[in-house]
Amino acid sequence: MAPSHHSPARSRLRMHPEVAEALAAGAPVVALESTIISHGLPRPDNLVIARQIEQAVRGSGAVPATIAVVDGFVCVGLDDDQLAVVATSDAVAKVSVRDLGTVVARGGHGATTVAATSHVAALAGITVFATGGLGGVHRGARDSWDESADLTTLGTVPVTVVCAGVKSILDVAATLERMETLNIGLLGYRTDRFPGFYLTDSGFGLEWRVDSPDEVAAVMAARTALGLRSALLVANPLPSHDALDAELHDWALTTGMAASVEAGITGKDVTPFLLDWFHRNTRGASLAANIAIILNNASLAGAIAVAAARSVPSVPSVPSVPSVPGT
Ligand code: PSU
Numbered sequence: 001m002a003p004s005h006h007s008p009a010r011s012r013l014r015m016h017p018e019v020a021e022a023l024a025a026g027a028p029v030v031a032l033e034s035t036i037i038s039h040g041l042p043r044p045d046n047l048v049i050a051r052q053i054e055q056a057v058r059g060s061g062a063v064p065a066t067i068a069v070v071d072g073f074v075c076v077g078l079d080d081d082q083l084a085v086v087a088t089s090d091a092v093a094k095v096s097v098r099d100l101g102t103v104v105a106r107g108g109h110g111a112t113t114v115a116a117t118s119h120v121a122a123l124a125g126i127t128v129f130a131t132g133g134l135g136g137v138h139r140g141a142r143d144s145w146d147e148s149a150d151l152t153t154l155g156t157v158p159v160t161v162v163c164a165g166v167k168s169i170l171d172v173a174a175t176l177e178r179m180e181t182l183n184i185g186l187l188g189y190r191t192d193r194f195p196g197f198y199l200t201d202s203g204f205g206l207e208w209r210v211d212s213p214d215e216v217a218a219v220m221a222a223r224t225a226l227g228l229r230s231a232l233l234v235a236n237p238l239p240s241h242d243a244l245d246a247e248l249h250d251w252a253l254t255t256g257m258a259a260s261v262e263a264g265i266t267g268k269d270v271t272p273f274l275l276d277w278f279h280r281n282t283r284g285a286s287l288a289a290n291i292a293i294i295l296n297n298a299s300l301a302g303a304i305a306v307a308a309a310r311s312v313p314s315v316p317s318v319p320s321v322p323s324v325p326g327t
């Protein structure tokens with residue numbers, strides 16, 4: 001139970017023994033976020049789904065590490081009681097990177113977003129992470145300035161994130177441009193099209209395609225060897241037979257955005273509001289798609305972690321990257 005690290009920053013981390021052992025042995029581990037459990041999926045299904053996500057990672061031969069703040073400790077790997085707190089307690093805040101310190105200092109509970117989960121995963125030494133869809137630039141961002149901290153964080157955290165693209169409620173074109181600016185690596189998994197979360201294809205193409213977990217592991221090893229500190233996204237599309245009907249999707253989005261304006265929803269509440277709108281207004285279709293997305297991504301992330309753990313880096317790693325003169 002005792003954390004294997006003793007630096008002050010890490011004393012707020014509680015590593016689950018199974019996760020700590022796997023990391024110490026160089027065995028494959030996959031980080032999982034918790035906001036999708038607390039704020040992205042309806043109760044009571046969310047607790048059942050949270051367990052299924054962990055099972056999907058195990059099914060691929062890796063150890064799941066769901067990340068959340070419980071009683072002021074940043075837990076890396078949750079036991080079933082902790083998972084139940086995240087899924088059912090009303091005292092669980094949606095925690096992005098900027099909220100982490102406050103929730104920890106107050107001894108509270110928090111469910112970590114993609115941004116916060118990535119930060120903690122990297123701190124714990126976990127290199128592969130699975131989620132559903134990333135946050136990004138919201139439609140109307142030119143006026144609202146609403147851009148998820150997922151993007152800026154992934155620009156500086158060296159983690160490989162398996163996702164079904166970005167949430168389809170976003171301005172996908174603007175989000176792709178921001179990813180390029182932020183040096184976020186982007187690979188299509190068995191596709192040349194950027195996935196659209198609930199939809200198989202967002203309507204945008206991709207520059208780089210990979211077809212196996214080994215190929216992803218090779219890119220990861222090369223990035224590490226080159227001292228790159230930004231995230232690598234592996235965009236894994238939902239098979240078209242699991243995708244939401246495009247017309248139903250567009251109808252739910254149009255009505256949901258109007259309802260969010262009507263209700264005065266802003267800031268961090270926008271994404272949970274829209275996801276909930278979809279779940280309540282598509283007769284379960286968006287929920288089924290969301291579950292398929294996260295389970296697919298968890299199992300692919302497990303396979304990538306397995307490939308990364310057994311791959312001997314083919315590129316010799318440099319001990320440190322020389323800094324640019326004058327900085
Ligand atoms: N993907 C899902 N469901 C979710 C989310 C992602 O399938 O609930 C969450 C993630 O935690 C992501 C967050 O980081 O939504 C983005 O919120 P915002 O747009 O407020 O940054």
Ligand code: MN
Pocket residue numbers: 146147148149267268270
């Ligand atoms: Mn936002």
